[in-house]
Amino acid sequence: MLRLLQTYNFRMLPANRVALGRFHVLVGQNATGKSTFISAVQLVSDVIRLGAKRAVEEKGATFPELCFDTNQPIAFALEIEVPEGDSGHADLRYELELGVDASNGGGLHVLRENLYILQQPSDLPEPEQRSLFGPVT
DSSP states (O other): EEEEEEEEEEEEEEEOOOOSOOOOOOOOTTTTTHHHHHHHHHHHHHHHHHHHHHHHHHHSSOOGGGSSSSSSEEEEEEEEEEEEEETTEEEEEEEEEEOGGGGGGEEEEEEEEEEEEESSSOOOSOOOEEEEEEEEH
């Protein structure tokens, strides 16, 4: 189960952190980030499956089109709860940074990738997140 998504420099989101519970509904005005949130999760999945270059190509975009600031890399962090046996679970944090590596031909590359086994999940309160989707009216 996805517990937390952090984005940096992705599309319209200069930086964002969204804590998730077991059930969430994405609601908000037009152009406030709902599709961007889903797209972030999909891009991470595609990078893992297909590699960075092909994942961006699948989006039908160039890397600069995915950046809030084209001079910075894109970064994501996901915290997930993975079932383990009949009664337990493991808490993992996956971090991914994509960018142009000038020392390696200037192409799109995974600049950094980390996987951590967490002792305890993030100590974020149960989510009442509004920053990603604007004010609720």
